[in-house]
Amino acid sequence: xxxxxxxxxxxxxxxxxxxxxxxxxxxxxxxxxxxxxxxxxxxxxxxxxxxxxxxxxxxxxxxxxxxxxxxxxxxxxxxxxxxxxxxxxxxxxxxxxxxxxxxxxxxxxxxxxxxxxxxxxxxxxxxxxxxxxxxxxxxxxxxxxxxxxxxxxxxxxxxxxxxxxxxxxxxxxxxxxxxxxxxxxxxxxxxxxxxxxxxxxxxxxxxxxxxxxxxxxxxxxxxxxxxxxxxxxxxx
Amino acid sequence: xxxxxxxxxxxxxxxxxxxxxxxxxxxxxxxxxxxxxxxxxxxxxxxxxxxxxxxxxxxxxxxxxxxxxxxxxxxxxxxxxxxxxxxxxxxxxxxxxxxxxxxxxxxxxxxxxxxxxxxxxxxxxxxxxxxxxxxxxxxxxxxxxxxxxxxxxxxxxxxxxxxxxxxxxxxxxxxxxxxxxxxxxxxxxxxxxxxxxxxxxxxxxxxxxxxxxxxxxxxxxxxxxxxxxxxxxxxx
Amino acid sequence: xxxxxxxxxxxxxxxxxxxxxxxxxxxxxxxxxxxxxxxxxxxxxxxxxxxxxxxxxxxxxxxxxxxxxxxxxxxxxxxxxxxxxxxxxxxxxxxxxxxxxxxxxxxxxxxxxxxxxxxxxxxxxxxxxxxxxxxxxxxxxxxxxxxxxxxxxxxxxxxxxxxxxxxxxxxxxxxxxxxxxxxxxxxxxxxxxxxxxxxxxxxxxxxxxxxxxxxxxxxxxxxxxxxxxxxxxxxx
Amino acid sequence: xxxxxxxxxxxxxxxxxxxxxxxxxxxxxxxxxxxxxxxxxxxxxxxxxxxxxxxxxxxxxxxxxxxxxxxxxxxxxxxxxxxxxxxxxxxxxxxxxxxxxxxxxxxxxxxxxxxxxxxxxxxxxxxxxxxxxxxxxxxxxxxxxxxxxxxxxxxxxxxxxxxxxxxxxxxxxxxxxxxxxxxxxxxxxxxxxxxxxxxxxxxxxxxxxxxxxxxxxxxxxxxxxxxxxxxxxxxx
DNA sequence: CATGAATGAGAGTTCATTCAT
DNA sequence: AATGAATGAACTCTCATTCAT
Numbered sequence: 002x003x004x005x006x007x008x009x010x011x012x013x014x015x016x017x018x019x020x021x022x023x024x025x026x027x028x029x030x031x032x033x034x035x036x037x038x039x040x041x042x043x044x045x046x047x048x049x050x051x052x053x054x055x056x057x058x059x060x061x062x063x064x065x066x067x068x069x070x071x072x073x074x075x076x077x078x079x080x081x082x083x084x085x086x087x088x089x090x091x092x093x094x095x096x097x098x099x100x101x102x103x104x105x106x107x108x109x110x111x112x113x114x115x116x117x118x119x120x121x122x123x124x125x126x127x128x129x130x131x132x133x134x135x136x137x138x139x140x141x142x143x144x145x146x147x148x149x150x151x152x153x154x155x156x157x158x159x160x161x162x163x164x165x166x167x168x169x170x171x172x173x174x175x176x177x178x179x180x181x182x183x184x185x186x187x188x189x190x191x192x193x194x195x196x197x198x199x200x201x202x203x204x205x206x207x208x209x210x211x212x213x214x215x216x217x218x219x220x221x222x223x224x225x226x227x228x229x230x231x232x233x234x235x236x237x
Numbered sequence: 238x239x240x241x242x243x244x245x246x247x248x249x250x251x252x253x254x255x256x257x258x259x260x261x262x263x264x265x266x267x268x269x270x271x272x273x274x275x276x277x278x279x280x281x282x283x284x285x286x287x288x289x290x291x292x293x294x295x296x297x298x299x300x301x302x303x304x305x306x307x308x309x310x311x312x313x314x315x316x317x318x319x320x321x322x323x324x325x326x327x328x329x330x331x332x333x334x335x336x337x338x339x340x341x342x343x344x345x346x347x348x349x350x351x352x353x354x355x356x357x358x359x360x361x362x363x364x365x366x367x368x369x370x371x372x373x374x375x376x377x378x379x380x381x382x383x384x385x386x387x388x389x390x391x392x393x394x395x396x397x398x399x400x401x402x403x404x405x406x407x408x409x410x411x412x413x414x415x416x417x418x419x420x421x422x423x424x425x426x427x428x429x430x431x432x433x434x435x436x437x438x439x440x441x442x443x444x445x446x447x448x449x450x451x452x453x454x455x456x457x458x459x460x461x462x463x464x465x466x467x468x469x470x471x472x473x
Numbered sequence: 474x475x476x477x478x479x480x481x482x483x484x485x486x487x488x489x490x491x492x493x494x495x496x497x498x499x500x501x502x503x504x505x506x507x508x509x510x511x512x513x514x515x516x517x518x519x520x521x522x523x524x525x526x527x528x529x530x531x532x533x534x535x536x537x538x539x540x541x542x543x544x545x546x547x548x549x550x551x552x553x554x555x556x557x558x559x560x561x562x563x564x565x566x567x568x569x570x571x572x573x574x575x576x577x578x579x580x581x582x583x584x585x586x587x588x589x590x591x592x593x594x595x596x597x598x599x600x601x602x603x604x605x606x607x608x609x610x611x612x613x614x615x616x617x618x619x620x621x622x623x624x625x626x627x628x629x630x631x632x633x634x635x636x637x638x639x640x641x642x643x644x645x646x647x648x649x650x651x652x653x654x655x656x657x658x659x660x661x662x663x664x665x666x667x668x669x670x671x672x673x674x675x676x677x678x679x680x681x682x683x684x685x686x687x688x689x690x691x692x693x694x695x696x697x698x699x700x701x702x703x704x705x706x707x708x709x
Numbered sequence: 710x711x712x713x714x715x716x717x718x719x720x721x722x723x724x725x726x727x728x729x730x731x732x733x734x735x736x737x738x739x740x741x742x743x744x745x746x747x748x749x750x751x752x753x754x755x756x757x758x759x760x761x762x763x764x765x766x767x768x769x770x771x772x773x774x775x776x777x778x779x780x781x782x783x784x785x786x787x788x789x790x791x792x793x794x795x796x797x798x799x800x801x802x803x804x805x806x807x808x809x810x811x812x813x814x815x816x817x818x819x820x821x822x823x824x825x826x827x828x829x830x831x832x833x834x835x836x837x838x839x840x841x842x843x844x845x846x847x848x849x850x851x852x853x854x855x856x857x858x859x860x861x862x863x864x865x866x867x868x869x870x871x872x873x874x875x876x877x878x879x880x881x882x883x884x885x886x887x888x889x890x891x892x893x894x895x896x897x898x899x900x901x902x903x904x905x906x907x908x909x910x911x912x913x914x915x916x917x918x919x920x921x922x923x924x925x926x927x928x929x930x931x932x933x934x935x936x937x938x939x940x941x942x943x944x945x
Numbered sequence: 946c947a948t949g950a951a952t953g954a955g956a957g958t959t960c961a962t963t964c965a966t
Numbered sequence: 967a968a969t970g971a972a973t974g975a976a977c978t979c980t981c982a983t984t985c986a987t
Binding site for chain 4: 611647648653655657659663667671690694701702703704
């Protein structure tokens with residue numbers, strides 16, 4: 002079975018992703034240029050994660066990269082574009098999280114679980130950046146579109162997975178596959194955001210309690226809700 | 238049964254709401270003052286919904302309200318504070334959406350559905366504002382906290398509902414009530430956002446397809462997923 | 474002998490003083506008015522002493538006086554004018570410090586000392602206000618003139634005293650009476666400022682040592698320097 | 710002998726001077742930058758002397774320096790900081806007034822006189838700026854502290870001089886060295902202020918008389934009062 | 946006389962972007 | 967390619983003063 006649960010935010014189709022953000026420039030010609038560009042992107046990630054997208058000033062980035070203001074414009078047009086470049090780099094890790102796909106089993110629950118775990122691990126690993134993307138998607142329509150595109154691709158695929166399961170009599174036939182896919186995919190990514198991002202940003206300053214949730218609990222609950230929602234158990 | 242499905246964003250406990258944003262000033266002493274203040278809040282909502290939080294200039298608001306910049310500062314300290322006031326006003330509508338609570342039935346499914354429908358209707362009615370809140374919560378930590386607080390109250394309540402159902406043998410006992418509540422509440426509010434807000438913002442400019450989702454489908458799917466996830470049907 | 478050492482800042486000729494600051498308005502007609510005006514002046518002193526002249530906002534004063542902004546303009550034209558009114562009131566105390574004039578003695582040193590002590594006591598008593606006047610005289614030319622006029626009157630009188638002593642062979646005849654009067658009067662008022670005002674404002678935040686000077690030491694040193702400078706001792 | 714009469718305002722210990730105002734930024738990297746910065750400082754001095762500290766607008770300064778508002782902030786944080794820079798430059802001249810120190814003589818009176826003359830000449834040369842500093846010290850606590858620190862260093866040194874003279878039997882032993890140093894140092898600087906600054910500011914608009922004091926008279930009187938106060942003459 | 950809302954010119958400050966070196 | 971100074975439009979916020987009630 003091919004269900005790849007989840008992910009409104011990332012897919013592994015690199016093609017459309019950056020087209021959305023618009024035309025990264027052609028790569029630097031000289032190795033020196035490549036080095037500078039890379040330094041800028043790395044610095045940008047650092048600064049964005051430290052200060053947030055809005056508060057990051059271009060000069061913060063160039064300072065962090067040990068280069069001049071002018072050099073920035075040799076490689077990027079503006080903040081938006083370098084943020085896209087940061088995403089580009091991180092995408093690698095989000096996309097190929099090295100999850101040993103549980104392909105050998107036919108147990109849908111096991112597949113679901115593996116998929117969720119892989120996603121949540123990647124999310125946790127890139128939590129700061131995911132938070133950033135969330136922020137930026139709410140600020141810059143271009144990134145909202147980007148985010149949306151990726152999500153839609155995922156949703157579509159999961160929707161096909163659901164359909165398949167329905168056809169095989171394993172999943173609740175009353176559910177609309179697309180809408181259900183949207184709902185459940187969104188559920189996991191939102192939960193990931195709440196647990197891995199917001200807990201760090203919001204909760205820490207606000208709560209005294211130990212509301213930290215165990216990672217395995219998140220995996221288990223996400224998976225079980227998916228499975229329940231689709232009524233896997235009814236097979237039995 | 239007392240489950241009041243969902244809502245990460247609003248609850249009907251007025252107390253903590255504005256305390257978070259801090260101290261609205263004492264209300265105007267004269268009717269004239271009250272009128273001006275109200276005009277400003279209304280203008281603010283208009284401008285915010287038109288331009289978004291970040292692009293809204295204070296002068297846009299005063300212009301819209303037909304008053305001077307100075308008057309703005311008679312009633313508010315800054316953009317943040319007037320946004321809180323806008324929320325304050327809208328809260329009313331979100332809180333008491335006039336849902337005829339299905340109290341006469343003991344059917345958990347019916348209760349769930351009524352609750353979801355009421356929530357989704359209110360969300361749709363205030364879609365622009367909800368989108369705004371989402372944006373601002375990602376920009377201003379104060380509003381992130383505000384949003385979080387409200388959500389937590391809701392989640393806690395729904396968690397108790399779930400526990401109760403578990404005790405009565407109606408709901409899947411394997412699920413952690415709090416985490417499940419978080420996941421499912423988040424699912425509905427995220428879905429609402431995607432359907433009522435993002436579709437307007439993102440889709441319109443980007444999609445040619447008729448991705449508009451029928452309202453009733455959203456109600457049905459949300460409810461069914463909730464019910465399935467908790468395994469209501471197992472009773473039968 | 475008639476020497477009345479010191480004071481660049483105050484004299485007992487009330488007449489010219491306020492003319493300089495310009496026309497306090499005619500006093501309120503009704504007793505209620507008088508009360509409001511008095512409240513404003515008292516409040517102004519409080520606020521000025523708390524925040525300094527520049528940082529004192531008119532609304533701070535009216536708030537402190539429990540009256541409306543509008544009322545302020547019933548009695549004063551602006552901040553300058555109410556400050557003049559504050560000075561007017563305090564002048565009383567600076568002018569008639571209840572010093573039992575040592576008239577019965579012919580010992581110039583004793584007279585000097587009594588005069589200095591009386592001045593320094595009054596200065597210390599009104600230290601905050603004196604500091605304020607110093608500040609304002611450096612900001613508003615009108616008050617610089619006011620201050621100058623008062624000082625000049627004093628200097629002139631002391632100059633006459635010095636002349637007299639020179640004539641009697643008690644004081645150094647090489648000294649120009651007016652310039653000497655200026656120098657020595659200025660010395661005492663500056664010392665008073667440094668000890669009673671600046672020590673509180675500047676030193677406290679900056680020094681850990683106990684640089685507080687004993688009041689009697691100030692009296693003694695001032696007096697002895699005056700006496701030495703004029704060469705009283707040469708008589709012996 | 711080592712007495713270096715007077716000066717509450719300036720000393721030649723460069724160390725603590727600017728530390729007080731805090732952290733001038735690192736100097737411009739290019740000559741062009743250095744030119745702009747210098748132009749700004751010069752313009753600032755002009756504008757400050759023309760309009761006073763309070764009335765000087767940042768745009769007045771940039772206009773005078775023929776540069777944009779932005780450039781100002783390339784080199785300074787605010788008005789306070791550029792004022793410190795103006796002082797920094799002028800300090801040079803106040804510190805090393807080219808006074809041919811009368812080192813060859815052991816006559817305390819001659820030393821005193823030379824010292825006073827040098828100080829008063831420097832004061833007169835920088836009269837406008839000294840008036841400015843006086844004003845600013847009464848407005849901005851940072852500069853009050855700065856002024857105080859410098860004065861204290863001077864006072865301490867002169868106090869040691871007085872002590873030495875007392876030990877050698879040349880100066881009145883009844884006087885407390887520190888307090889006396891304070892009083893007499895203050896006397897000269899205040900006199901200088903009155904004669905060189907206030908006469909220009911206040912008198913011009915207010916007096917018709919020819920109150921202009923001869924420079925040599927000021928030197929003579931200051932010196933003689935110092936000498937008398939310490940009872941140099943008693944040696945004879 | 947008292948009230949307090951309304952006014953609006955004008956100040957400081959930020960920072961993305963340009964461009965001469 | 968790299969530098970970093972220069973730019974200036976744009977924005978927020980203050981507060982003395984006015985005036986209708």
